[in-house]
Amino acid sequence: MNEMVADFRGPTTNFTALMDLPTGPVPTEPYRSPAYFELERERIFKRAWxxxxxxxxxxxxxxxxxxxxxxxxxxxxxxxxxxxxxxxxxxxxxxxxxxxxxxxxxxxxxxxxxxxxxxxxxxxxxxxxxxxxxxxxxxxxxxxxxxxxxxxxxxxxxxxxxxxPEVSLAEFLGDFGEQYRGIPYQNANKSILYVSHLNANWKVIADAFAETYHIPAIHPETIGSTFASKENPYARPISAQGWGPHRSVSTYGNPEYAPPERARVERLAYSSIATGNVLSAAGLDDMDVFLKHPAINPTKSQHWAVDVTWLFPHFQLDVSPGGFWTHHFWPVTYNSTRWEARFHMPDAQDVWQRLQQEHYIARLGEILLEDVGNTERTQQGLESGAHDTMPLQDGEVMIRHNLHHVQKWIDAETARDALA
CATH class of the missing domain: 2.102.10.10 (Rieske [2Fe-2S] iron-sulphur domain)
Structure with missing residues (x-):
């Protein structure tokens, strides 16, 4: 495992170098090529867990x-x-x-x-x-x-x-599987499911949820001031780490965030139940064991908001002070994907918690639309052939890491070779 912690007041932290990745532009062909998609089908999705x-x-x-x-x-x-x-x-x-x-x-x-x-x-x-x-x-x-x-x-x-199977699940998960043992996934039996069929490559959609660099631009009225601040205006992540083909980043949370005066429903919804995170609909009361687990917010930063963990190839597990949610990116064709997101929450115990949850669901819908609404435009641009490469900054390290391992699995003769 490789891990590094960001210093927002100092020079840029080089997560990319720590994870032994090159820093040059990455190819766009994997996002738009039917032939490449067929290789992913055979070499990744029919071999990986x-x-x-x-x-x-x-x-x-x-x-x-x-x-x-x-x-x-x-x-x-x-x-x-x-x-x-x-x-x-x-x-x-x-x-x-x-x-x-x-x-x-x-x-x-x-x-x-x-x-x-x-x-x-x-x-x-x-x-x-x-x-x-x-x-x-x-x-x-x-x-x-x-x-x-x-x-x-x-x-x-x-x-x-x-x-x-060429490798067992334990071999496939590797060090990630050991480090993430013992996390109590509370409210796992109750969730809100979002499903969308999008005209975009599966990696385009996964990428959209794998970095926070876009947040100030795409989410200025929803969560722009939640994940960025004067101290960290570009929402740089706190830490990043990788375990073979799997990866995770800890995102920054603005410690001074408070719902603006005009956001009266949000101020009311969150006035009686402390969650520590506006993306959450669960209280902090039962979260001590969850938050103390060494894999969650591994640097134990006071500025922590969310851990975004990407299990290769198509699954993301996000954890925050209020619980966890997941994304599945199911490829359909080279330029179409079925995306499923499940957000877990407890049964409401009183009217205040019900109000908070209703606000949470409505807010999520708006945020997710901002994210996925941009993916089809991205796919159109990729398929135009205007650019053969794209430059990635250090905060987009999970995208670079995924492309590296996608290519590694395609090139490998066996799943065991791909994990080596």
């Missing part, structure tokens, strides 16, 4: 959800078993390859294909075949759902689409 989210999505035995993974041309059925374990399968009937489960989530011990009524248990076993005697030596034991390698880490569900 992919995070699907929290296991709280499967509340009890029999719970399931269906996760489309367009970049792999796959539909994944994820099920909670009787013993509490989690299994994943290709959502494809073994008879004629029809899509098996059409609902996005639910509870069921059996699944019936709507084409010919083949029936499967939620452990993948084929349980029933109409007119079975008319087949030629059908062996039901070999006609179950095709399983997908599935592992959990700290309550997060991961799958690997290789038939025999």
């Amino acid at each position: 992919l995070c699907l989210g929290r296991e709280e999505r499967l509340e009890k035995p029999g719970s399931y959800f269906v996760q489309p993974i367009e970049v792999a041309k796959a539909s994944v059925l994820v099920c909670r078993q009787k013993d509490g374990s989690i299994k994943a399968f290709h959502n494809v009937c073994a008879h004629r390859s029809n899509t098996l489960v059409l609902d996005t989530e639910g509870t069921a011990t059996r699944f019936v294909c709507r084409y010919h009524n083949w029936t499967y248990r939620n452990d993948g076993a084929l349980a029933g075949v109409p007119d079975e005697r008319n087949f030629f030596g059908l062996d039901k034991k070999t006609c179950g759902l095709k399983s997908i390698a599935t592992e959990t880490w700290e309550g997060w569900i991961f799958i690997n689409l290789q038939r025999e």
